[in-house]
Amino acid sequence: MDMLIGGKHITSDDFEEVKNPYDGEVIDTVPIAHRQTADLAITEANKAKESLQEMSAFKVSNKLYGVCEKLKDNREDFAELLTKEVGKPINESLVELDRSIETLKLAAEEAKRIYGESVPLDAGLNGKGFFAFTQRVPLGVVAAITPFNYPLNLTIHKIAPAIACKNTVIIKPPTEAPLAVMKFAEILNEEFPDGVVNTVTGYGSEVGNYLVESPNIDKISFTGSVTTGLMISQKAGMKKVTLELGGNDPLIVLKDADIDKAVKGVINGAFLNAGQVCMGVKRIIVEDEIVGEFTEKLVKETEKLIMGNPLDKETTLGTLISEKAAIQVEETINNAVNSGAKILTGGNRNGAFYEATVIDNVTSDMDLVVSETFGPVAPIIHVNSLDEAIGVANDTEYGLQAGVFTSDYASAMRCAQEIEAGTVFVNKQSTFRTDNMPFGGFKNSGVGKEGIKYAVNEMTKTKLIGLNLR
Numbered sequence: 001m002d003m004l005i006g007g008k009h010i011t012s013d014d015f016e017e018v019k020n021p022y023d024g025e026v027i028d029t030v031p032i033a034h035r036q037t038a039d040l041a042i043t044e045a046n047k048a049k050e051s052l053q054e055m056s057a058f059k060v061s062n063k064l065y066g067v068c069e070k071l072k073d074n075r076e077d078f079a080e081l082l083t084k085e086v087g088k089p090i091n092e093s094l095v096e097l098d099r100s101i102e103t104l105k106l107a108a109e110e111a112k113r114i115y116g117e118s119v120p121l122d123a124g125l126n127g128k129g130f131f132a133f134t135q136r137v138p139l140g141v142v143a144a145i146t147p148f149n150y151p152l153n154l155t156i157h158k159i160a161p162a163i164a165c166k167n168t169v170i171i172k173p174p175t176e177a178p179l180a181v182m183k184f185a186e187i188l189n190e191e192f193p194d195g196v197v198n199t200v201t202g203y204g205s206e207v208g209n210y211l212v213e214s215p216n217i218d219k220i221s222f223t224g225s226v227t228t229g230l231m232i233s234q235k236a237g238m239k240k241v242t243l244e245l246g247g248n249d250p251l252i253v254l255k256d257a258d259i260d261k262a263v264k265g266v267i268n269g270a271f272l273n274a275g276q277v278c279m280g281v282k283r284i285i286v287e288d289e290i291v292g293e294f295t296e297k298l299v300k301e302t303e304k305l306i307m308g309n310p311l312d313k314e315t316t317l318g319t320l321i322s323e324k325a326a327i328q329v330e331e332t333i334n335n336a337v338n339s340g341a342k343i344l345t346g347g348n349r350n351g352a353f354y355e356a357t358v359i360d361n362v363t364s365d366m367d368l369v370v371s372e373t374f375g376p377v378a379p380i381i382h383v384n385s386l387d388e389a390i391g392v393a394n395d396t397e398y399g400l401q402a403g404v405f406t407s408d409y410a411s412a413m414r415c416a417q418e419i420e421a422g423t424v425f426v427n428k429q430s431t432f433r434t435d436n437m438p439f440g441g442f443k444n445s446g447v448g449k450e451g452i453k454y455a456v457n458e459m460t461k462t463k464l465i466g467l468n469l470r
């Protein structure tokens with residue numbers, strides 16, 4: 001599939017194959033762009049600013065609704081493509097499509113709500129006699145750099161609000177799973193003037209880095225790992241940056257919790273998309289009194305998951321993004337076992353598949369839970385009090401989301417107030433998001449918020465206009 005730059009299909013002399021991690025089939029190839037191509041995209045995106053900014057908010061909104069309808073019409077085709085390039089079960093891809101459609105709809109709505117405010121300058125010294133107001137104005141060109149795990153919806157979370165507030169965009173999709181995003185860019189290009197949406201495929205370390213360093217881009221909106229995020233924050237210069245980074249989300253199960261509900265939370269939270277979710281449940285912190293009953297029920301439910309062809313509707317556990325990624329998970333789990341952790345179920349790899357694994361006797365110093373493990377694993381850490389549970393939850397460089405299961409309001413409120421994370425859910429696992437909520441982590445999990453209204457705020461700048469009426 002070609003890149004789309006300034007409304008034209010652009011290719012390169014170098015290519016990368018996009019492979020289905022389930023069977024190794026080559027689905028398509030994408031061009032590997034170099035700096036000159038990234039430069040072309042930057043030029044075209046800057047040229048197109050005027051055509052977009054001349055449009056009324058009414059027209060931008062209607063066009064986004066139009067894109068939304070077209071995505072709806074092609075929902076099944078997009079879902080199949082996502083499943084093939086990522087290896088996630090088809091039912092999960094369909095959910096990603098439904099969320100993508102919803103995200104677009106929210107952006108179409110938000111395009112009509114970009115308000116400023118009047119500012120009483122007469123409240124300040126010498127301000128009498130002025131009438132002043134603010135406007136939210138577009139930044140210019142937004143570059144969206146996105147990861148493989150939810151390639152479509154996470155890209156839409158950047159480009160839909162960017163366009164809603166009249167920024168042009170350059171998309172640098174993940175090399176392992178670029179196809180659904182590139183196909184979606186074609187739909188956007190049918191609605192908007194040439195150059196409003198551009199795609200540049202190629203390696204993050206080359207073209208991604210070039211976009212980050214370019215003085216002719218106004219904002220980098222990045223979702224991906226902490227390592228890459230830190231590099232971007234150091235190289236972006238004066239441009240605005242939003243960083244949606246990794247997580248190591250805790251799920252606390254207190255002795256008064258509804259255990260069945262908590263088990264359900266772990267099944268969804270630890271095994272969704274084969275555990276490759278930023279806000280996935282990555283540490284399960286359980287009070288001693290209930291750990292026996294909890295683990296027994298969790299193992300039983302985990303063993304009901306069906307690992308198989310991701311295109312099969314019965315499949316509930318697909319592959320990881322690649323065999324290399326599965327090997328990395330295998331090594332991390334083996335290291336934990338060598339340090340005293342105990343596998344209760346799972347623990348085997350087959351190509352890019354890794355079994356849903358419950359692992360007990362995990363301690364906070366094991367790499368399995370110190371770093372973000374991006375695989376289908378539910379590590380259990382025992383604690384003997386609420387204080388200890390909160391301490392363990394906060395003992396990490398990450399702070400994306402968190403969940404606590406309890407029937408006691410005082411304990412729930414202590415967790416909500418004391419856990420250092422962008423979101424704390426009570427009686428719900430961290431792996432939950434609606435596309436309108438403010439989403440973004442504390443600590444090394446990121447900077448800034450997404451969720452359409454919040455993203456629009458970060459993709460506009462405030463201009464004050466003051467009329468001296470005296």
Ligand code: NAP
Nearest residue numbers: 146147148174175203204208209224225228244245246278
């Ligand atoms: P990644 O390796 O950081 O890659 C993300 C994107 O950055 C890719 O498009 C990549 O391009 C590009 N990139 C790599 N090096 C770059 C550089 N030096 N300059 C600019 N761009 C560069 O992350 P990933 O492995 O795809 O995704 C998994 C991570 O994303 C996990 O840590 C996960 O928790 C996090 N994540 C966070 C959120 C959130 O909202 N907080 C959501 C989803 C995922 P290439 O593909 O060409 O390398």
